Amino acid sequence: MEMGLEALARIGVKPRAYRSPYWDLSENTLGLLERYGFDIDSSLLANDFHPYWVRPVEVHANRGNVFGPPSSILEIPGQWYLTDFSQVEYITGFQEGMRPADDLLDRWKAIFDYAVANEEGACYAFVVHPQSIGRGHMITRLEQLIQHMKKQGAWFATLGEIADATERVI
Numbered sequence: 001m002e003m004g005l006e007a008l009a010r011i012g013v014k015p016r017a018y019r020s021p022y023w024d025l026s027e028n029t030l031g032l033l034e035r036y037g038f039d040i041d042s043s044l045l046a047n048d049f050h051p052y053w054v055r056p057v058e059v060h061a062n063r064g065n066v067f068g069p070p071s072s073i074l075e076i077p078g079q080w081y082l083t084d085f086s087q088v089e090y091i092t093g094f095q096e097g098m099r100p101a102d103d104l105l106d107r108w109k110a111i112f113d114y115a116v117a118n119e120e121g122a123c124y125a126f127v128v129h130p131q132s133i134g135r136g137h138m139i140t141r142l143e144q145l146i147q148h149m150k151k152q153g154a155w156f157a158t159l160g161e162i163a164d165a166t167e168r169v170i
Contacts (some may be wrong), residue, residue, distance in 0.1 A: 001032055001036060002036075002168070005036060014037070015038065015151060016038060016039050016040050016159070016160050016163070017038065017039075017040035017041070017042060017076075017159040017160060017163075018033055018038050018040070018041050018042070018043065019041070019078075019127075020041075020043040020044050021076065023043045023044070023045060024043075025043050027059075029043075030054055030056055030071060030078070031056075033073055033136055034071060034072060034073065037155060038073065039072060039073060039074060039163060040073065040074050040075075040076060040077055040093075040159050040160065040163045040170060041054060041073050041074070041075050041076075041080075042075070042076045042077065042125060043075075043078075043158055044075050044077055045078065045080070046075070046077060046081055047075075048077065048112065048115075048119075049077075049110075049115050049119045049122035049123055049124065049170060050077075050119070050121065050122065051074050051075060051076045051077070051123055051162065051163070051166050052074075052075050052077075053072075053073070053168070054070070054072035054073040055067045055068050055069065055070050055071065056068040056071065056074045061084075061149050062084045065117050074163050074166055076123060076125050076159050076162055077123075077125065077169070078125050078126070078127050079111075081107060081111060081156060082108065082111060082122045082125065082126035083126065083127040083128070083129075084104060084126075084127070084128045084129055084132040084133045084138065085129045085132050087099045087103070087104050087105065087107075088132040088135075088138060089131075089132055099114070101137045101138055101140075103145055104138070104141060105141040105145060108145050109124065109148055111124070112124055112145070112148070112149060112152075112154075113152075116152055123162060124149075124154070125159070125162075128142065145154065149150050
């Protein structure tokens, strides 16, 4: 973390948001994000459409988990259904991938349409990877999705812009 932040600082960048590789956090991640001044995370999957304030969790195998107070970190959740990599990329023995391009477009449109119809203030935070979505047959589906979303008045924003527009309610 320190080496990455130092490298970014050398080029004048101070990130506000963090997304862990493969959405995998440890029990130390939240504390590290707070210590290094992050105010946004997008690694947790506890809500499909609405940002929330992350709470530390004390995990217990034999009884209920204990939740701490909300932290200063706003979670802008993703969902496995809204990422391209697991649907597109094949990894032998691990990940099926190689789904038809229209399957992904249909899924993304259906999730977006549901959110518009049923979730006031929904945040549709999908994750794309250049090596996956950048292929010709996939980038055209992303273009179609963007056009579909624009027709319904979607607001396209960065995680920082979403965080700035999110009211803290505790």
